[in-house]
Amino acid sequence: MVEETEKSASTAIKEEAENLTSMMKNHLNLGEVEPEAEEVEIVGGDPNHDAKAMAAAAAAPPPRHPLEHSWTFWFDNPSAKNKQAAWGSSIRPIFTFSSVEDFWSVYNNVHHPSKLAVGADFHCFKNKIEPKWEDPVCANGGKWTVNFSRGKSDTAWLYTLLAMIGEQFDYGDEICGAVVNVRARQEKISIWTKNAANEVAQVSIGKQWKEFLDYNESIGFIFHDDAKKLDRGAKNRYSV
Numbered sequence: 450m451v452e453e454t455e456k457s458a459s460t461a462i463k464e465e466a467e468n469l470t471s472m473m474k475n476h477l478n479l480g481e482v483e484p485e486a487e488e489v490e491i492v493g494g495d496p497n498h499d500a501k502a503m504a505a506a507a508a509a510p511p512p513r514h515p516l517e518h519s520w521t522f523w524f525d526n527p528s529a530k531n532k533q534a535a536w537g538s539s540i541r542p543i544f545t546f547s548s549v550e551d552f553w554s555v556y557n558n559v560h561h562p563s564k565l566a567v568g569a570d571f572h573c574f575k576n577k578i579e580p581k582w583e584d585p586v587c588a589n590g591g592k593w594t595v596n597f598s599r600g601k602s603d604t605a606w607l608y609t610l611l612a613m614i615g616e617q618f619d620y621g622d623e624i625c626g627a628v629v630n631v632r633a634r635q636e637k638i639s640i641w642t643k644n645a646a647n648e649v650a651q652v653s654i655g656k657q658w659k660e661f662l663d664y665n666e667s668i669g670f671i672f673h674d675d676a677k678k679l680d681r682g683a684k685n686r687y688s689v
């Protein structure tokens with residue numbers, strides 16, 4: 450299991466985040482991106498010109514480290530969930546990002562699973578894929594799930610997000626996104642994939658995910674088709 454330290458969770462995650470940011474940069478071959486240096490002509494004796502050039506440079510937006518895909522965070526607010534309404538009618542997209550910097554600015558400003566209300570569902574899916582069985586990209590897919598006791602999934606959630614957006618899975622194209630379901634007694638993180646029948650791809654994703662999380666217990670993969678038909682009776686089709 451992910452090691453818990455004596456430090457507060459947020460301090461530990463921030464330190465980890467710094468390591469992982471540099472890991473992601475290496476992985477993505479990003480390095481430190483220098484702003485495109487525009488040739489600033491030095492015109493002798495014109496202090497206004499220099500001042501203007503410096504002001505323009507200062508106003509330029511900081512460089513972005515692009516991700517391979519755009520991703521959208523979605524949130525299902527438990528207080529908006531209505532038992533009478535169709536499932537999913539309260540799920541809302543909250544932010545789409547496509548750079549490392551924008552990921553951190555959202556991540557650092559939203560509650561992590563341990564601070565979310567019981568009943569909440571927080572998703573991070575590739576842009577334009579809705580976190581629903583009904584989405585055409587998800588329809589033939591399935592999910593791997595890892596369970597944590599209440600308040601214990603924050604680090605694993607961050608590691609899952611970084612592994613996905615940093616394209617660390619060999620079968621990353623198979624991935625739709627991830628969700629954390631916050632429930633009274635547990636927090637469940639699932640990775641949703643596209644083609645449940647592709648066992649080689651699913652098994653690879655499951656094994657790599659466990660490595661990234663340093664998770665040693667067995668995890669199971671459920672086909673969405675089985676969940677639709679059998680609800681909680683759906684059995685794991687693969688285990689790693």
Ligand code: MGP
Nearest residue numbers: 536537568570580581582583584630632637676680681
């Ligand atoms: P869940 O929220 O994935 O499971 O699905 P959980 O957390 O065990 O249950 P909860 O009651 O504590 O939330 C719960 C139920 O929501 C399912 O049995 C379905 O009836 C419905 N449901 C879940 N998902 C992911 C979908 C979906 O994508 N589409 C539709 N139509 N229903 C869904």
